[in-house]
Amino acid sequence: MAEIGILHYLIVAALLFILGVIGVLTRRNVVIVLMSIELILNAVNLNLVAFSRMWGLHGQVFSIFVITDAAAEAAVGLGILIAFFRNKETVNVDEVDLMKW
């Protein structure tokens, strides 16, 4: 059993990222899309934290920023979502085509 190194973290983060991208691209429900975006962001956070273990605390600081950003993004996203739901009574992303020509 080899010692858990940087590579393992990167693989896990990459898997998480791919899962998030697949979730964003395939799910119709916006809530799940938003959650998938969180997944992508957290994959990045994992990378940052992993790198900070080897090269100093900068990565952790940056991950705090990302978490803040994620919270803000979730708040704005959900706000738009509620406003949209009031208009269309749906949260399916393929029905969001108002801006289409």
Place this chain on the structure above:
Amino acid sequence: MFFLEHIWLIPLFPACGAAVMFFFGRKLQKQSVSAVCVLAVLLTFVMALGALLEYPSYAKANPDKLGYETTLYTWLGSDSGLPNYLTHDGKPAALRADAGFLFDPLSGIWLLFVTGVGTLIHIYSTGYMAHEGGYYRFFGYLNLFMFSMLTLILANNYALMFVGWEGVGLCSFLLIGFYFQRKSAGDAANKAFITNRIGDAGFILGLLTIAWLFGSIQFTKVTEIARSGQFAIGDHWITIATLMLFIGACGKSAQLPLYVWLPDAMEGPTPVSALIHAATMVTAGVYMVARSNALFILAPTSMKTVAIVGALTAIFAASIGLVQNDIKRVLAYSTVSQLGYMFLALGVGAFAAGVFHVFTHAFFKALLFLGAGSVIHAMSGEQDMRSMGHLGGKIPVTFKTMAIATLAIAGIPPLAGFFSKDEILWRSWLHAEGSFPYLWTIGFVTALMTAFYMGRLVFLTFYGQPRMSHDVEHHIHESPKSMTVPLIILAFCSVTAGWLGWPASLGGSNHFEHFLEPVFSAESEPSHPVEGNRELEIGLMLVSVAAACAGGGLAWRSYGKAGKDYQEPIAATAPPVYNTLLNKYYVDEAYDYAFTGRKKVGPVRLGAMGLGEASSWFDSRILDGLVNGAGWMTRAFSSVSKWFDKWIIDGVGVNGPAMLARVMSYPARALQWGLVQWYALVMVVGLVGFVYYYAFR
């Protein structure tokens, strides 16, 4: 001098009477209506009489004045006296018309008989109209008429005179149409008014010409300038001005060719015919010409026109009167004929004689009309003499007074008509100056006819066999006191009025003419070429008296014992002549063809209605055609413009670029199909592509 200084009150009394009738008449009792109106006119009579009595002493004190003049205020034009227009010789002048009153012998005489006869006729009307509707309306109109007539008489300038002139025209219209339920009355009223308008246009043109020539329209000033010798005798402009004035006089005084309204005016109530259409209003034209005598003297052509028109009217109307059957129509034509006499007198320069005839005529013609009214009253409204006869014993007062009036108008001495008519005939004889006296001849024949038709009227009405229906005959009664007393007073005047002008040749002093002398200056009376030829004058008088007797005798022979089947002598001897006369020379028909256009000449309509039709055609075809053409052109242009706008501007200019943008943008739009996740997928694929390219190259 109280009455003279307050002459402006004279027209005011009847004006107040008319105003009271206008505002409160409907609510007043008949007694109060007659009290107010008769009193108003009676007061004017008293005032007029007072002023006339005071005038001689005033004239003696002011020998240089033409008459007593008083001004209340400036009614029209420049009250500051500043000039506001240029006269014919380029001098600035001020056009102004005062509410001013002029009392001189001429207006004094007119005042006297207008108010005198007016009062009597008002009293008569209280009896005559007692059973008619619109009693207060009738008296209101009568008072309004008196107001207008007195304004006309007392005015000191042509403009104010014109106010009265129009006022009497209006009242004439209202009173002719008094029985407005009858269409014929309304038509007659219209006819009178419209015919008078033609004359009035002449009056206005004359007035303006005078203002332009003299720089004033005040009678005294115009007379002074005219007599100053500033204008030569025969001046063209004065001729035009006087002819225009004479057209006005023709309209108002029913002379050829504007006389047609007067016979129809008999549609009005009989007192109206007596007051307006016999005694007073129709003499307004004579008054106006007499007022302008200084101008007419300067225009011999106008004088000649006046004389000839007067003479022709006299004989023309008298000949129609010979055969008319309506009692009032005979009198109407008689009035026209007598007015012709008056103009004949004016035209030959015998102004005083003309005025004298107006004066005497007012009494006996008013009497004749009132008598006729009394007859009609007795006959239950029948006016046709063919259905009368033998009334003499049944209505004795009417009969006797009318007989007096008939003798007076026929010219039997010593009644009023004799003096005035013979004065006119004598002056027209003198006027011929030795050449053939054709004016006298016409006047003489007219006198013969007058005697005949008046005799016919009296004999058909009062003598002969009764020809009315039994009901009517049963109902015949003498009129009430209110009607017979005025008749008696007028009969008295008809006898005596002429004595005022007892001619010198018969040993009189002719007060009347001397009284009028200041108005008609010495040069207005042309020198008498055969002055003092007393035998000739008396001889002519005898001839005309003989003619009057002959006319009366002829009438007696034909109608004195007229039964139910009496024959018209003219119809028996010359039926075409009779028919022509009976139809009034077809003048009304001719006017219908030529002037009113009520009848068509073949397919063409002439006259006023023809003009109306022509202008209607011009309006609807030419003017409206132009309008519609312009509209049509606009529409056509707008269609082209609309096409251009729609297809070129909107199509090519505006929509063209948009279409181009749309076509060009198609590929770009095709990418934007609106599925967010596809965009994300493309991003991811692109990102992966980039990463792959940079990482594994």
